[in-house]
Amino acid sequence: MKIAIASGKGGTGKTTLSTNLAVYLSESARVALGDLDVEEPNSGLYVQGEEIERHDKFKYVPRWNPAQCDLCGTCQLVCNFNAVLKLGQQIMVFPELCHGCYACSELCPTGSLPMIPQKMGELTVFRRGPLDFVESQLNIGEEQAVPLIKQTLKQMNGSFGDREYLIYDSPPGTSCPVIEVTKEADLVILVTEPTPFGLHDLKLAVETMRELGVEFGVVINRHGLGDDRVERYCAEQSIDIITTIPNHRKIAELYSRGELLYPSIPEVKNALEKIRLYILERRKESRS
Amino acid sequence: MKIAFTTKGKDWDAEMDPRFGRTEYLFIYDEQSGEETSLDNREVQSEAHGAGPKTAQKLAEAGAQVLITGNGPGGNAASVIQAAGITVYIGASSMSVKEAYQAYTSGKLSKQ
Numbered sequence: 001m002k003i004a005i006a007s008g009k010g011g012t013g014k015t016t017l018s019t020n021l022a023v024y025l026s027e028s029a030r031v032a033l034g035d036l037d038v039e040e041p042n043s044g045l046y047v048q049g050e051e052i053e054r055h056d057k058f059k060y061v062p063r064w065n066p067a068q069c070d071l072c073g074t075c076q077l078v079c080n081f082n083a084v085l086k087l088g089q090q091i092m093v094f095p096e097l098c099h100g101c102y103a104c105s106e107l108c109p110t111g112s113l114p115m116i117p118q119k120m121g122e123l124t125v126f127r128r129g130p131l132d133f134v135e136s137q138l139n140i141g142e143e144q145a146v147p148l149i150k151q152t153l154k155q156m157n158g159s160f161g162d163r164e165y166l167i168y169d170s171p172p173g174t175s176c177p178v179i180e181v182t183k184e185a186d187l188v189i190l191v192t193e194p195t196p197f198g199l200h201d202l203k204l205a206v207e208t209m210r211e212l213g214v215e216f217g218v219v220i221n222r223h224g225l226g227d228d229r230v231e232r233y234c235a236e237q238s239i240d241i242i243t244t245i246p247n248h249r250k251i252a253e254l255y256s257r258g259e260l261l262y263p264s265i266p267e268v269k270n271a272l273e274k275i276r277l278y279i280l281e282r283r284k285e286s287r288s
Numbered sequence: 289m290k291i292a293f294t295t296k297g298k299d300w301d302a303e304m305d306p307r308f309g310r311t312e313y314l315f316i317y318d319e320q321s322g323e324e325t326s327l328d329n330r331e332v333q334s335e336a337h338g339a340g341p342k343t344a345q346k347l348a349e350a351g352a353q354v355l356i357t358g359n360g361p362g363g364n365a366a367s368v369i370q371a372a373g374i375t376v377y378i379g380a381s382s383m384s385v386k387e388a389y390q391a392y393t394s395g396k397l398s399k400q
Contacts, residue, residue: 082338085345087371094364097338 001283002166004185008201008208010172012191013221013245016255018169019046020262024272025165026131032160033131036181037171038121038138038148045258049128057136059120059147061098062105062113064091069112075104084113096143121148123155132160145177153181165279174201174208182209187282188216189242189275194226199233206239215282219275222247243274289319291392292352292374293385298326304388306358306381309340309365315385316350325350340365348372356380356388360400376400 005018015037022033035043062075062084075084075091083097084104095118105113121138136152138145149171156166170181182188188209192202202218209216218234223244234241245251246267254261262269294311295302305311314327327346332339344365347355355361355374358381369376377397380388391397 082335082342085341085368087345087348087368090371092341092368092371094338094341094367097341097364 001164001187001279002168002185003279004168004170004182004188005191006170006178006182006188006205007172007191008174008203008205009192009198012193012198013219014172014191015043015046015169016261017189017191017219017221017245018167019043020260020268021272021275022131022133022165022167023047023128023260024262024269025167025276026129029130029164030162031131031165031167032134032156032163033167033169034134034152034156035136035169036149036152036177037169038136038145038152038177039171041135041137041169043133043169044126044135046260047126047128047131047133049126049131049133051124052127052132053125055123056119057121057123057148057151058117059098059100059144060102060115061095061100061118062093063116064093065112065114066090067112068110069108070110072109074107074109075113078103078107099144100147123148123152125159132163134160145171146180149177149180153184174204179208179212182214183212185214186286187279188214190216190218191221192218192230193222194220194224194228194230196226196229198226199230202230203233206237215286217242217278217282219271220244240278242278243271245271289354290316290350290352291319291354291356291389292316292347292350293380293388294355294357295385297385299324300386300389301384304356304358304380304383304385308355308357308359308361309343311343311357314343314347314350314352316352317389338364341368344368344372347374354392356392356397 005014025031035041073086076086081097083094085092105115120142123136126133168181171177190205192198217240219242225247293315294305295315296305296312310333316325332342340362341364355376360378378400379397
């Protein structure tokens with residue numbers, strides 16, 4: 001079962017929930033956790049393990065080879081992102097704008113735009129007992145997270161497809177990287193907080209999930225802070241509130257030291273158990 | 289010299305557009321012939337990616353040798369402009385095209 005932990009707003013507790021849930025579930029099942037927030041992965045601060053593998057990850061971008069080029073301009077016509085432009089007697093390629101679709105390269109009548117590998121980041125696999133943890137990190141200066149997210153998901157599905165739970169720690173927001181992570185999940189857990197910003201961005205995330213047609217439920221973090229507008233919104237919209245996690249100074253202290261919460265905070269452990277039962281319930285429903 | 293301006297309108301009295309890539313119009317003045325040309329660049333505004341290089345390409349194809357603009361082009365656009373051998377002058381915002389031209393001829397704009 002693939003479970004993505006997402007949120008519209010940043011800083012609501014995606015990583016806190018992902019890491020605690022993954023380690024908690026691994027007490028009774030085989031679990032793989034993936035940090036898909038490749039622009040700033042931080043699940044590794046809370047889940048340490050033995051490094052098993054590390055790979056360079058590449059994207060493929062065109063490089064102009066002028067020898068055979070007759071400057072027909074097909075390449076710039078087929079590029080939707082203005083990553084290839086004809087300028088006078090030369091073809092200019094902008095690798096940061098390239099989405100790696102191969103159109104210019106494949107459709108070039110003279111084969112003058114071969115695709116060349118370019119390192120965009122690294123993927124590392126760690127093992128922590130029954131939990132496997134995959135972390136991908138995008139190189140500084142790379143503009144596009146989606147290609148690395150795609151490759152990381154592919155590797156997780158390949159290496160850990162037999163695990164009972166795959167937990168994806170998603171990037172924040174509602175743009176392409178989030179859609180890439182959530183679109184094939186069996187369940188998306190939207191983490192929010194009971195504040196005006198939390199509610200505002202939760203609404204955006206809910207709209208996105210509905211557009212994608214994926215199953216989702218809400219976890220309210222820092223419950224007790226702010227007001228009850230998130231709860232009222234969820235009730236009006238018939239959205240499940242799976243559980244709440246209390247606003248607690250001790251949680252902030254543990255978090256700031258890079259420690260997991262549930263071993264020493266019973267309320268968090270209860271919340272994780274509620275999520276586990278909810279997941280089982282949803283799985284049963286989807287099978288029947 | 290063929291001089292291009294990023295502008296929000298089509299003539300000398302139009303306000304300068306400080307943006308390069310997503311400028312609404314390019315106004316081109318040929319000092320030798322006195323010819324004035326306006327290029328509509330509004331379709332580039334809908335481009336999600338690569339507006340800068342696209343506008344720069346248009347500028348190069350129009351044969352401009354000098355660009356007068358506000359903030360200055362970004363990295364990708366700058367490499368197209370450089371390849372096309374166009375000289376860039378920045379700081380011409382909050383003025384009309386006419387005022388920008390006067391600022392250029394009196395040496396008040398900074399060369400990028």
